[in-house]
Amino acid sequence: MFMIFIMLLTNITVRYKSEKVIREMTALEDSLIELRSKSISIAADVVRLGRNSVIMDRVKKSGLDLETSKEPPRKIYVDKE
């Protein structure tokens, strides 16, 4: 009788445990999807906003008096003493 009781109890506990694990798993999976969505969205935005033409447009709109240089930057060499 006692044995049956113990087994019943174990059965119920295992069932609850497994449900708990599944719940955790689903929650983690959800947050994984969420984080992936976030990373994909941000990566796409970075590419969009990093474009030269977008930056040029924004500079123009904000009234900054800047334009793209057509000259390559020059290296300046200093002799070390």
Add this chain to the structure above:
Amino acid sequence: MEIRKAILTRFGLVYAVIVLFCIYIIVRVFIIQHLPRWDREAQKLDIKEFALAARRGDICAADGSPLATSVPFYELRMDLGAPGLSKFFYKEVDSLAYCLSRFLRDKSARTYRAELKRAFAQQKHYFLLTSHKVSYAELQEIKKFPILRRGRNKGGLMPEQEDERVYPSGNLAMRTLGKLTKSETEGSTGNAGAFGLEKSFEKELKGEDGVAVKQNMSGRWFIISKDDPEDGKNVITTLDVKMQDQVTYSLKLQMEKTRAAYGTAILMEVKTGDIKAIANFGRNSSGQLMGGYQNYAIGNAGCSEPGSTFKLASLMAAFDDGKIDTSTIVDTGNGLWKYKGEEIKDSEYKKGGPGHGKITAKRAFELSSNVGLAKLITQSYDGNAKDFVKRIGKLGMMEELNLGIQGEAKPYMRTPGDKLWSGVSLAWLSFGYELKVTPLQTLTFYNAVANGGTMMKPRLVKGVTENGTTREKIGTEKLIWSICSAKTLRMARAMLEGVVTNGTAKALQTKFYKIAGKTGTALVANNKEGYSHGGQKIYQSSFAGYFPADDPKYSCIVVINDPKGGNYYGGSVAGPVFRMISDYVYAYQLGLDEDVNLPVAKIENDIPGITAGRKKDIASVLDELDILNGFAFTKSDWVEAKPDEDGLELNNREVEKGTVPNVRGMGATDAVFLLENNGMRVSVRGRGKVKSQSVRAGSKIQRGQSIVLKLS
């Protein structure tokens, strides 16, 4: 006995009731377990199976940044029958309506409020807030709104996710990347490649859908995946986001300015044949400028007579066959040549005008003289037109490229024996008519010239990756090891450089690097109406070339069709686009690796202003600039310089320990160094040279004394 009987009867009754009850239970159990209806109900309640969509792979730039990517968007649905909602719905609905209206800007707050109230009254469980889909970032904001911030159960917000294909680099290279269309399965933006790379790599990009079950456990629904979806693989292209952006921008600018019908530009890396950027602009039926309207660079829409850019191939054929060289003289007369009953004209021919007269083959190329070319080629190949055509084939000009993109155009050239071949065909061929090639084919040829004669197959896709590991690699491919002899190549390159230093593309010269290339101005046939379109001629302006000419790194072609406003020459319509592209690439990529030796400002006449300062520093600067100085005669470590007629006069600046030095005229660094070395605390205002000092020079220093320097 009476009692016994009574007890037995009662007992029997109870027994019968219990037995009946037991039988009832057993029957019920049997019914519940074995009737199919309940089976069905149970399945409905307990387990729901559905497909888990695989995420479509990205199309990436060479550095891995996404050019086409599937980004999650959300449909805003709300469960207005959510259990916890009723408590505060009426209290907060006003502010929710206000927030939604202000954020989404599609409906007024009043409309939102009315719609929400109506849906609430009807207890709608799947109410669509707006037809507008929101991005991930927008959703995060919306989740902070009144009511909705309480989450799924109390707030009722249940966003439904669906991937949408976005092109973060705008419509750059859109025609080449491709687009999606609706497949047999659902999807609001479509989920199957329609054209371009999206179509060519459909198999790799698509991935495999998985299976998931929705299971009810202790009253809550869980999604458990039974078979994980296999996400699509990424396709890595050779495109460079920055270069692509610049190429698109430059082309668009000129398209707007010249109001041209269509235009295309391709930038290629010389050594590998990698396409770094490819842009197409066309106009829709209402004349609006559209990016990626057609693939003019690769497809049939842009396959046309190359015009003068073909002259390079003509002359190289004649050089390679040993018929002529760059110094061969040709008489171009006044720019008009009557040949077998047809008139061949130079593009700037005017009746009674002087023309170019007798010039070398090289000069004829630099000036893009049609007459010069026609005479040189017809004289070289008189009666042997077949040899010319064969040689052009050997140069690789007519090579099919087989990029694996749908809709690639095949090159076409009239050959002797064709029905349409006529006595004047050879002459017309020599300056780029009676044949059709795409801009990419022309560029591939020019790229071979830049690449020392080795023709590279244009490469658009480098490989396929999965979770960061390469699954498939597509290497570079040589189409032809050597298109011509080394001598021919030398002459070809000299001619191309001549066009820019001395010919039709003079305006493209820059002091930073050398450009080599050829302008092209072709009168193109309109498919339906021939060479004149409604009585009006259609010109196509192009420029093909490479840079830096001495050590070619990139080749580029720009083709602009039907520019308006009377200017249609290659040098002034397509050329400036080329220059904008090459300037950018040079300034941000190539120039960094090179030391540009710009002429130093002339020092004899222009002595720079010198602040007073340490003798050693000033000496080294003046030494570098080769200015004579008389430092040997000054005793002090500190000097000041004053320009006089001979150059510079240098005077001592006495610095005595313990007294405040005179720092006027010095730079901030020197002045602060000198004063702080003497134990003073210095604060500096302004910039430039020291104009005044708050403590008089020559006075005794007290340790820790502060001094203010004003600079200007």
